[in-house]
Amino acid sequence: MTRADTTAPREWSGADSQVLYAMDKWADGFYSVNQHGHVSVCPLDDQELHIDIMDVIDAARSEGASLPMLIRFQDVIRSRVRRLNQRFQMAIQDSGYAGTYRSIYPIKVNQLQEVVAEILEAGREFNIGLECGSKAELLAVLPLITDETLLLCNGVKDRPMLSLMLNAQQIGQQVIPIIEKYSEFEQLLNLADARQFKPRLGVRLKLNTTGSGRWFESGGVSSKFGLTVPELVKLIQTLENREMAGQLELLHFHLGSQITDIQVLRSAVKEIMQIYADLMLRGLQIKYLDVGGGLGVNYGGDYDNPESSINYGLREYANVVVYTVKEICDERQVPMPHLLSESGRALTAHHSVLVVPVLGVHRPDSPPVAEVPVDSPAVVARMAAVYEDAQAAEKNGALLECYHDAQEIREETEQMARLGYLSVDHMAQSDSLYWSICREVLCKLAASGQTPVSAEQMALEKQLTDMYLGDFSVFHSIIDHWAIGQIFPVMPLHRLQEKPERRGQLVDLTCDSDGKVSRYVLSTGTSEYLLLHHLRQNEPYYLGIFLVGAYQEILGDAHNLFGRVDEVHVYANTDEANGFWIEELLKGISTKEMLSQVQYFPNDLERRMSEFIRRQINAGRIKPAEGTRILNNYTRRLEETTYCEIAPAE
Missing domain, CATH: 2.40.37.10 (Lyase, Ornithine Decarboxylase; Chain A, domain 1)
Structure with a gap:
């Protein structure tokens, strides 16, 4: 060779x-x-x-x-659903955990019917559930669930929403309202009393553990939703007095979307499990522990960007939940709850x-001029000379000197242009040469591989983007x-x-x-x-x-x-x-549909345009045939996409 x-x-x-x-x-x-x-x-x-x-x-x-x-x-959704459930099943099997796991899809992440339907179909073998957080979401999913599908209802709930949830329970649907404010609990009891019905319910708690990442305020004592521990005790006492303690089936916490640090999740699980153990030893029969959402997705960014990276994988996430819950249940000698997690981003993002x-x-740069005329002003000739020097330069020091000289000449050129001493042609020649110098200098600086990168190189990279x-x-x-x-x-x-x-x-x-x-x-x-x-x-x-x-x-x-x-x-x-x-x-969406959403209605627009063109025809500014062509062109564009039209490939 x-x-x-x-x-x-x-x-x-x-x-x-x-x-x-x-x-x-x-x-x-x-x-x-x-x-x-x-x-x-x-x-x-x-x-x-x-x-x-x-x-x-x-x-x-x-x-x-x-x-x-x-x-x-669509098959990627199925693969994500299987991966999540199988990881929890493996953790349960490996640890000897006595409970089960069910994934819950919060539809706020992507409410499109075809996405929700695909998740339900993919999760059928795992008995996947859904979560909703508004009246519209509740109405959307109630007809989609079977009598085996768990539907958790978060968010602010008014009387009509609570009534819908009670109706669902009465007809055998597995709908559990998650109490986020004590007033919701009082309303739920009043509505249930009127029906002589004992409702199933869950409770979201405000933990002392604070989440990680941008959405950390979704957890912790300053969270927008959830009951405090004193409110939880008050709720339980009310249920006990009514002989309804068995109706509290679920404990829930939420640390926020895209949890970046797995240790935060571990701390939160430990905290709520101590509360769970106390309640079970008190005689309650809580079936489910819901660790909420937050299973993150690695978008590829640096770890210091909390919206874009996480420090764990799916296997570690499942292991932390399963092993931590089992550890405390064993220590406190209480039954192990069935585990739930509300993973949406992790199921749909990919x-x-x-x-x-x-x-x-x-x-920003343009090709250099082929040749600088001999009668060019001195500043243009000097810029051309610097370009020749940059082409010949090999060492970084000489390259940076060329760049600095070009900057100085450019400032002088701009000042002369403001005072009217340079023509447009001369300005164009100088500007083209300046950018050619910048490109030459940057290419050679980058090829040298010198570290740390100089401030000039970073500035050039930004300018020449x-x-x-x-x-x-x-x-x-x-x-x-x-x-x-x-x-x-x-x-x-x-x-x-x-x-x-x-x-x-x-x-x-x-x-x-x-x-x-x-x-x-x-x-x-x-x-x-x-x-x-x-x-x-x-x-x-x-x-x-x-x-x-x-x-x-x-x-x-x-x-x-x-x-x-x-x-x-x-x-x-x-x-x-x-x-x-x-x-x-x-x-x-078509252009006319988009316009209708902001109250520009196509029929009215076409009428107004037609009347305007008719006035131009009557005034003799355009011929009737030309007016018809212009109007047809306008109405045809209303049917098209709001984006630029790209011709199909031949």
Whole structure:
């Protein structure tokens, strides 16, 4: 082998992309890069079936779907449900735990009927339950549950809601109102007394243990919901006086969504288990311990970002709950309760991918001028000389000197332009040379690998970040990123066997300066930019935003009147050529539907537009045929998507 062979740069591979975009941190075995350089999904835990997401996009578009689109891999939900329940079953078996475990899906995480239905179907063998927190949610799920399905009712409850819960209990449904305020308990008793009925109920407690992460205030003594210990004692005394102590079936606590630190969960379980043991020794017959929500998802961010990372896995989570409960039950010699957890984010986040086509890119730097005219002003000639020096420079010190010189000349150029001493052409020449110097300096500084990275290099990286215009709205599809800085993994869906050499930020269609993705997951940690590929003329470039299945679709805002995108529901099937079939395609909201939501009604708009065009025809400004064409064009656009139209692939 020659020396040239040993020093030749290794070709970029899909495995390199998989490392670059930190897929080992967030993909959880579901997503990877295939041999074609495309992102694929492995939705089934028990099969090595990989579905190419680019194939899904092509199939969906051939069936009439438009971009952007949300792809739901429904089998991923099934796999997540199985993983959660099986981990608890393993912990129960390994520890010799005497009780059982049931997972509860809180529908606030994603109330879409097809998601709830898929979870119920996937969890049928595990007797999965549901949780609701509002009147609308209660009305939505009551017809969906069987007489074996456990339905927990959290949140503020008025008399109509409590009546619905009592009705459900009377007809044999396993509905348990969770008392969050003492006044709810009093109302429940009054309604039950009127029916001469003894209701089943649970209680949420305010623990001294405080949660971890952004939502830590959901737990602890300052929590919005829950009874204090004195209120709990008062409630129990009332039940005992009525000979209804056996109606209290459940104890519940909640530490908040996305628990980041497993030790906090351990402390909370220990605290509530001491209360449970005291109540059992008092003679109560509590069946269930509900450890609430909070089972986190690793979105790939650094651990110092509490919305995006956790310090434990699913196995450790299950073990902490099971072994801690068993330990205290053994110590206090009380029966072991049946365990419940309200895991929503962990069941739904992974199954959805938002496909965003890139419409264009803005580069802050531009190609250098081919040649600087001899009659150019001195500042332009000096900038050209610095560019030549930067091209020849090899040492970091010389490169930084070129950068500093260019900055000084640029300031002088801007001052001369303000005073009218430079023409537009000369300004353009100087500006083009300045950015070429910046690009040259940055490329060489980055290639040197010097650490720590200089302040100048960090400044250049920020200045020379491209803006990739995506056909989507941050405010509708990933509102948690805008609102609380939640990190979502973003990466190209194809061309992953090519080395991405551009630094880019993904910006959306809205007119708001906040309409961008400002933090990204890379192998080196979270970053302000994403490494992306050069756009090719007349060739689509698709980015995927992952783990958007929890909360985002429900919380989505209608900023700039961008609404719901097309949805594609995909199931794995080994009998199909590409390993999948599209079970359903749901069209996104049309422009006229979006306008109706803000009280711009299509019939009125069309009438007003028609009258305006008629006046222009009568005034002789346009011909009748042209007026008809303009009106038809306007009404046709009302039927279309609120997003930019992307022509289907040939």
